[in-house]
Amino acid sequence: xxxxxxxxxKIFNHKAIESRWQKYWxxxxxxxxxxxxxxxxxxxVLVEFPYPSGNLHVGHWHAFAVTDIFARxxxxxxxxxxxxxxxxxxxxxxxxxxxxxxxxxxxxxxxNIAHMSAQLRSMGAMFDWSRKVATIDPGYxxxxxxxxxxxxxxxxxxxxxxxxxxxxxxxxxLANEQVINGACxxxxxxxxxxxxxxWTLKITKYADRLIDDLDELDWPEEIKKSQKEWIGRSEGAExxxxxxxxxxxIKVFTTxxxxxxxxxxxxxxxxHELVKKWLEEGKIENKxxxxxYIKEAKKKSEIERTNAEKEKTGVELKGIKAxxxxxxxxxxEDSEIPVFxxxxxxxxxxxxxxxAVPAHDERDYxxxxxxxxxxxxxxxxxxxxxxxxxxxINSGPFDKMxxxxxxxxxxxxxxxxxxxxxxxxxWVVSRQRYWGVPIPVVHCEKxxxxxEKEESLPILLPETDDYLPSDDGKSPLAKVPEFVNTxxxxxxxxxxxxTDTLDTFVDxxxxxxxxxxxxxxxEFSSMEKQKTWMPVDFYSGGAEHxxxxxxxxRFWQKALFDLGLVKDKEPYKRRLNRGLIMGPDGQKMSxxxxxxxxxxxxxANVGSDSVRMYLAFMGPYNEPGHYPWNxxxxxxxxxFLERVYGLKFAIKEExxxxxxxxxxxxxxxxxxxxxxxxxxxxxxxMMVFVRQAEKEGITKADLQAFLKLLAPYAPHMAEELWHxxxxxxxxxxxxxxxxxxxxxxxxxxKLAVQINGKVRAEIEIPADASEDEVRExxxxxxxxxxxxxxxxxxxxxxxxGKIVNIVAx
RNA sequence: GCCGGAGUGGCGGAAUUGGUAGACGCGCACGACUCAAAAUCGUGUUCCUUCGGGAGUGGGAGUUCGAUUCUCCCCUCCGGCACCA
Numbered sequence: 001x002x003x004x005x006x007x008x009x010k011i012f013n014h015k016a017i018e019s020r021w022q023k024y025w026x027x028x029x030x031x032x033x034x035x036x037x038x039x040x041x042x043x044x045v046l047v048e049f050p051y052p053s054g055n056l057h058v059g060h061w062h063a064f065a066v067t068d069i070f071a072r073x074x075x076x077x078x079x080x081x082x083x084x085x086x087x088x089x090x091x092x093x094x095x096x097x098x099x100x101x102x103x104x105x106x107x108x109x110x111x112n113i114a115h116m117s118a119q120l121r122s123m124g125a126m127f128d129w130s131r132k133v134a135t136i137d138p139g140y141x142x143x144x145x146x147x148x149x150x151x152x153x154x155x156x157x158x159x160x161x162x163x164x165x166x167x168x169x170x171x172x173x174l175a176n177e178q179v180i181n182g183a184c185x186x187x188x189x190x191x192x193x194x195x196x197x198x199w200t201l202k203i204t205k206y207a208d209r210l211i212d213d214l215d216e217l218d219w220p221e222e223i224k225k226s227q228k229e230w231i232g233r234s235e236g237a238e239x240x241x242x243x244x245x246x247x248x249x250i251k252v253f254t255t256x257x258x259x260x261x262x263x264x265x266x267x268x269x270x271x272h273e274l275v276k277k278w279l280e281e282g283k284i285e286n287k288x289x290x291x292x293y294i295k296e297a298k299k300k301s302e303i304e305r306t307n308a309e310k311e312k313t314g315v316e317l318k319g320i321k322a323x324x325x326x327x328x329x330x331x332x333e334d335s336e337i338p339v340f341x342x343x344x345x346x347x348x349x350x351x352x353x354x355x356a357v358p359a360h361d362e363r364d365y366x367x368x369x370x371x372x373x374x375x376x377x378x379x380x381x382x383x384x385x386x387x388x389x390x391x392x393i394n395s396g397p398f399d400k401m402x403x404x405x406x407x408x409x410x411x412x413x414x415x416x417x418x419x420x421x422x423x424x425x426x427w428v429v430s431r432q433r434y435w436g437v438p439i440p441v442v443h444c445e446k447x448x449x450x451x452e453k454e455e456s457l458p459i460l461l462p463e464t465d466d467y468l469p470s471d472d473g474k475s476p477l478a479k480v481p482e483f484v485n486t487x488x489x490x491x492x493x494x495x496x497x498x499t500d501t502l503d504t505f506v507d508x509x510x511x512x513x514x515x516x517x518x519x520x521x522x523e524f525s526s527m528e529k530q531k532t533w534m535p536v537d538f539y540s541g542g543a544e545h546x547x548x549x550x551x552x553x554r555f556w557q558k559a560l561f562d563l564g565l566v567k568d569k570e571p572y573k574r575r576l577n578r579g580l581i582m583g584p585d586g587q588k589m590s591x592x593x594x595x596x597x598x599x600x601x602x603x604a605n606v607g608s609d610s611v612r613m614y615l616a617f618m619g620p621y622n623e624p625g626h627y628p629w630n631x632x633x634x635x636x637x638x639x640f641l642e643r644v645y646g647l648k649f650a651i652k653e654e655x656x657x658x659x660x661x662x663x664x665x666x667x668x669x670x671x672x673x674x675x676x677x678x679x680x681x682x683x684x685x686m687m688v689f690v691r692q693a694e695k696e697g698i699t700k701a702d703l704q705a706f707l708k709l710l711a712p713y714a715p716h717m718a719e720e721l722w723h724x725x726x727x728x729x730x731x732x733x734x735x736x737x738x739x740x741x742x743x744x745x746x747x748x749x750k751l752a753v754q755i756n757g758k759v760r761a762e763i764e765i766p767a768d769a770s771e772d773e774v775r776e777x778x779x780x781x782x783x784x785x786x787x788x789x790x791x792x793x794x795x796x797x798x799x800x801g802k803i804v805n806i807v808a809x
Numbered sequence: 810g811c812c813g814g815a816g817u818g819g820c821g822g823a824a825u826u827g828g829u830a831g832a833c834g835c836g837c838a839c840g841a842c843u844c845a846a847a848a849u850c851g852u853g854u855u856c857c858u859u860c861g862g863g864a865g866u867g868g869g870a871g872u873u874c875g876a877u878u879c880u881c882c883c884c885u886c887c888g889g890c891a892c893c894a
């Protein structure tokens with residue numbers, strides 16, 4: 001047997017305890033969350049809902065079980081806490097499984113949801129299952145379609161030609177956010193650029209607000225910064241450069257209009273409209289060279305083209321000359337400048353054309369050197385090329401003016417305008433795959449692309465057995481005639497349905513609004529419910545969603561806000577990016593590495609409480625570090641819980657003053673650490689307390705207080721002991737214990753005494769001792785005396801309650 | 810290249826406003842128990858040491874009575890952006 005008499009730990013049967021209390025909680029509806037409770041404030045704790053894959057993994061436990069600690073803690077503090085659960089259930093894995101194993105994606109997904117739900121219940125989390133949401137339910141996606149229609153009517157959703165990212169392996173387009181280093185986010189295949197007609201959402205219209213509204217959010221700075229950089233706002237001017245002997249103009253975007261007098265040539269992207277036009281009109285003398293260059297540029301992948309290391313190439317458009325508008329207006333020499341095409345200028349950024357200022361831009365400098373173009377310094381910033389802002393030179397009327405001032409002055413003087421440009425592209429939401437929400441649009445020969453009637457929603461995803469995507473960019477839905485052939489909702493003539501489905505990130509852009517009103521058949525989420533729950537108070541999720549889900553759903557919320565459909569312009573008040581659990585070898589868990597930890601197995605061995613508490617103990621929850629799973633670590637938490645269980649045999653009538661003090665210090669520490677998500681140090685404090693209580697015994701009242709502290713961390717164990725000690729209904733409906741400030745204060749304190757910054761002694765003094773008293777005690781100390789022999793005290797420093805430092809020579 | 814964040818024992822980590830660096834846990838060592846092992850309990854555990862001490866939070870300088878904490882320079886790792894005009 002594991003339990004000998006010398007052990008204070010007591011083995012418990014975690015399986016019996018878990019099933020007993022999980023059943024009890026369910027039968028008594030402990031976690032059913034009302035929309036309103038008298039004299040309780042609502043608090044909404046959210047975790048990104050999972051994709052229903054085959055099995056729960058450790059990452060799911062880390063996400064849901066540890067956040068559950070926080071939710072339970074808030075609940076005990078007196079909030080009416082909503083902690084919902086659901087499934088983000090459309091998406092490629094189901095479809096790929098269907099193709100590979102001949103399964104039905106809906107059946108496959110629903111089976112996974114059932115299995116995962118059972119696994120999730122084993123966590124003993126305070127999920128309110130009555131609010132469960134799944135994006136594949138017609139009752140849910142009806143509203144996804146409905147919101148899409150509202151966006152369409154508001155001009156926020158439109159079908160247009162875009163340079164789309166095509167994944168040749170998934171055979172669908174992807175949004176920019178879903179292309180990671182030129183590869184598909186899902187399958188890692190290299191993504192191709194194709195011009196395709198796709199449904200897009202106008203997220204770019206919200207670029208400024210998506211940046212500016214970040215300021216009000218209680219989010220980690222690194223997330224805000226990443227989003228800002230992803231949106232990539234840059235402020236500058238749009239300036240027209242006239243073409244010589246023509247009415248045409250080249251519009252450029254520049255952040256440095258102050259350098260315009262040094263623009264000695266221009267560059268257009270090879271795809272620029274004007275190049276096409278001039279070629280057609282026969283204005284370009286070296287037509288063949290130019291056409292060849294364009295062809296070559298097309299062949300290169302995006303990654304090749306945007307590699308800064310690569311030597312710059314380009315071709316001059318012979319027969320075309322542009323005029324530098326500033327030099328011309330100031331009647332200066334050399335206002336006529338050559339025009340090039342070069343692939344270092346990108347068609348989809350700014351205006352697709354630049355004024356090149358080789359003296360003050362490294363890229364332009366390299367290019368000018370290579371093609372022997374003139375380089376003219378116009379800012380006194382040092383050795384060329386230099387981009388620092390400084391006083392202007394060789395700039396006619398603007399000489400001696402500083403860069404910043406000159407920017408505005410020059411733009412004004414030229415009659416140009418200041419403007420902003422963004423890296424962010426519109427969100428391409430159509431997917432050429434089966435397992436998603438059908439886009440509720442009908443294409444009619446007469447009426448064009450028209451929205452479905454709202455009363456026809458949901459447009460159900462049809463049953464089929466051919467899920468194979470095709471190379472021609474058509475969704476498998478195109479192969480289901482009963483689905484495709486319909487009538488126009490406007491004129492009633494025969495028409496064809498849109499066959500693309502929506503990106504799953506659309507489904508997840510509003511799920512938190514459904515949790516608060518899951519049964520509503522009239523609205524996607526009523527204003528009334530929003531008033532009680534929104535915005536989300538605390539949102540925990542993975543760092544990988546920073547520029548995907550987190551950005552999309554903020555946009556979605558803002559778009560709904562503008563339509564008067566939601567009450568908040570931001571969906572999430574506080575956001576936390578969680579860390580990652582690694583394999584025992586410190587590597588990312590993967591089947592091929594054989595370092596995957598199966599939570600079911602560990603839970604079977606040591607119990608749910610041990611697993612959730614170990615995951616909370618590994619490191620600070622609010623720092624997205626990488627924490628290796630230590631199999632011995634989870635066992636150590638189990639040992640801790642056995643000590644806790646053993647405390648019921650250590651109950652005595654009266655406990656020591658010391659233990660009482662320790663209890664109140666522990667309450668303070670655990671409470672504060674839980675609030676700041678430092679569950680690791682909260683657990684450490686509980687361990688210290690338990691060690692002491694075990695040693696000297698504890699009163700029932702003190703144990704009761706401790707169990708309340710433990711309850712959010714080890715809900716089953718806390719409940720078990722609560723009932724064994726006959727303390728009342730459920731520990732989880734109790735109020736959080738308060739600490740007594742008077743008990744935390746010490747009468748005497750231990751003080752380190754340093755000589756010249758080195759600790760030489762430790763003295764014990766009354767907490768309210770005066771400096772003179774402290775000095776007396778310190779100088780009387782034997783070791784201090786010894787170290788002060790032959791030395792003169794220069795200075796005596798006493799920082800009350802902290803330290804004594806004696807400076808001696 | 811630019812911008813963030815981080816770097817602390819063998820390992821995960823702690824140190825809330827500058828005040829005894831290494832809490833708590835893992836691992837390891839020794840002891841108790843045992844025929845023995847495991848388990849358990851106890852003790853120790855940053856490094857060096859002539860046992861007086863000395864060094865020490867990536868490296869180097871600085872401010873301070875005192876620096877993991879503040880300032881400057883450098884190195885490494887992680888993340889975001891990157892031919893973005």
